[in-house]
Amino acid sequence: MLSQHLPCPAGIDVSGGDVSLAESPDAWNWFARQYGREPEGSWFAPGRVNLMGGPDYNEVFVLPFALSSGVHVAAARRPDRQIALASRQAGGDPILLSIDTLEPGSADGWAAYAAGVAWALREAGYLTDGADVAIDADLPLGAGLSSSAALECSVALALTELYERSVPRSELARLARRAENEFAGVPTGVMDQLAVLLCRAGHALLLDCRSGTWTAIPLNPASAGLQLLVLDTRVRHALGDGRYAARRRTCQKAALMLGAWSLREIADTPEALTRLTEPFLQRAARHVVFESRRVLAAADLLDAGDMAGIGSLLTASHQSLRDQFEVSWPEADAAVEAAVDAGALGARMTGGGFGGCVVTLVPDDRATQVREAVTERFAQRGWAAPGCLDAAPSSGARRIR
Ligand code: ADP
Ligand code: MG
Secondary structure, X not given: OOOOOOOOOOOOOOOOOOOOOOOOOOHHHHHHXXXXXXXXXXXXXXXXXXXXXXXXXXXXXXXXXXXXXXXXXXXXXXXXXXXXXXXXXXXXXXXXXXXHHOOOOOOOOOHHHHHHXXXXXXXXXXXXXXXXXXXXXXXXXXXXXXXXXXXXXXXXXXXXXXXXXXXXXXXXXXXXXXXXHHHXXXXXXXXXXXXXXXXXXXXXXXXXXXXXXXXXXXXXXXXHOEXXXXXXXXXXXXXXXXXXXXXXXXXHHHHHHOOOOOHHHHOOOHHHHHXXXXXXXXXXXXXXXXXXXXHHHXXXXXXXXXXXXXXXXXXXHHHHHHHOOOOOXXXXXXXXXXHHHOOOOEEEEOOOOOOOEEEEEEEHHHHHHHHHHHHHHHHHOOOOOXXXXXXXXXXXXXXXX
């Protein structure tokens, strides 16, 4: 398979920096090397960029699209009730787990995401038999591009399709989320798994995180002479580190104080926010409420074919994430500023915050300048050059072979 990364200018390398990412992931051969036999099939689940909106746990709207990079899985059935897991990024020998004894706590680290899927599938009655699973990826881990959901969803497709169990994608997303929440112990919402499983090429997904319903919205930058660039600041977050969960608690507390089930209920009555007297509580809730309006405005512009029009919304969204919700980090702020100074129409951090990537919307003839300007700004601050990923809106998870 060809490299799915952009031909970035000299000085920008495309690796994740912290783990060995495959330039051309080859789960098939990785499987053969690990298990000494051929796999029976291979599957792929993409990473995603959330263009705007969220956080999803507030039951608001979000607007993710799928990347062409992601997690590849090769798998084969095995005759016993065991699951073997090997990731080229994690290294080491395959981890062997019995399906019958899988419980939260029975696997940790990276394996919890994959074992959690087997557990959630077993609990739902979709998994009774074993499998050998090999994983390889060209998606940076912990970079806000949802490698965790890509891992879960590629494994979920493999484990069900190996045994010809057909499970509706919305149900698979629910089970993959359950794996992340209850088995890996990360309290994320449902955006990532739905985006990974449902996105379509040339589209973003306008996802209503309250009802779980979605609409595909055209997102075709190339046809407008534009590009979406994802710049990896190389700062790594860990959603398990407590700050993500702390924001979630802040939002819950704000909703509770306003007598609402979630901040979504305040979206049409922002004047209610003044009842929040604790300054940070009010700022965080204000971000969620106004972000919800921005995402709907962006979807309207995209529907009307005005892709360039969303640029200023992207930057406004970043400023709100930085100043009100306070989940941005210095490298992201510098990247957004340098990109806009160099002619980007807009830029915004993406993901849960505290590390990862920035997405920028740039005219074709400015793309190189923008990438170089961000690299130069980083060099001035003594930071490693950012990574650069192809962000053409791509298809969701699928069987490859
Ligand atoms: P993000 O989803 O933004 O990449 P998370 O912290 O939610 O960040 O998930 C990253 C974690 O997912 C990694 O630390 C690792 O445990 C797991 N993971 C993702 N991709 C892989 C992979 N290819 N191999 C092994 N583990 C992976
Ligand atoms: Mg994740």
